[in-house]
Amino acid sequence: MCPTDDHPRRTDGGEETESGAAGGTVGPAVDGGAPVGPVPPDDETPTFYERKARRTGLARLTYEYFERSRYEDQTLRQSSDYIERDVLAFPTWPHETVRNLSIAAFFVGMILFLSATMPPHIGEPANPSDTPAIILPDWYLYWSFGLLKLEPLNPELAILGGQKLMADRTFGVLANGVVVGVIAIVPFLNKGSARRPVEQPFWAAVGVFGVVFALTLSLIAIQNLMPMNVGLLFDLTFLLPVVFGIVTYAVLKTMREGYMYNLNRRYYRLRPPR
Structure with a gap:
């Protein structure tokens, strides 16, 4: 996702540049590489329709939410020595919802993949007049x-x-x-x-x-x-x-x-x- 002009962004050299109104912070770099991107404050979080207009895929959107959660947790831990357990939680929307949907989508995809590649074998129909030698329940x-x-x-x-x-x-x-x-x-x-x-x-x-x-x-x-x-x-x-x-x-x-x-x-x- 390309940063908008309302938030600071980094150049290829790793320096931050300001354009437009200030107010956003830049997320930390991952493994010393390119920065993750802007992390807008809570009052400037894009709405659902704004995210939809950017045509961002589910994988990229999920990654950005995970990175924002990690960044918020890291900032909270560094800002105070006294941390309550309930303060470290995250809201249901969008963090928990996006995480659960991505996990559910992964497992549903795996089930569909296995059912398509390894369909179950259909044996001979049961004979109602022949009692099997061994009768077992499920x-x-x-x-x-x-x-x-x-x-x-x-x-x-x-x-x-x-x-x-x-x-x-x-x-x-x-x-x-x-x-x-x-x-x-x-x-x-x-x-x-x-x-x-x-x-x-x-x-x-x-x-x-x-x-x-x-x-x-x-x-x-x-x-x-x-x-x-x-x-x-x-x-x-x-x-x-x-x-x-x-x-x-x-x-x-x-x-x-x-x-x-x-x-x-x-x-x-x-x-x-x-």
């Missing part, structure tokens, strides 16, 4: 399907003559209810304000336990396709989540002391005591 429900295959945990009661108290399917449905109930109650138990796993190692370990348990249950669901002994796979289903949970808790517990020290030091640097 991949994200494998963990629930695996809970239906926990027959060894269904106790056989001697008082009933060695018979099971309930059918295996009923036991699997109750197991689904218990697991979903535990997942639903965890947010009510963890009421802390921590946002990082290192700040609450216990609940981070609980999360890792749940994720690994879901993966191992998914392996139980496809045990017919696994080249592994079913008994060993069943044991690993309940052993691996415990091991991963303990390791996660131990690692985060050792990292927490140094993390909290750095966090407090950075906090007092931003908000010095009065």
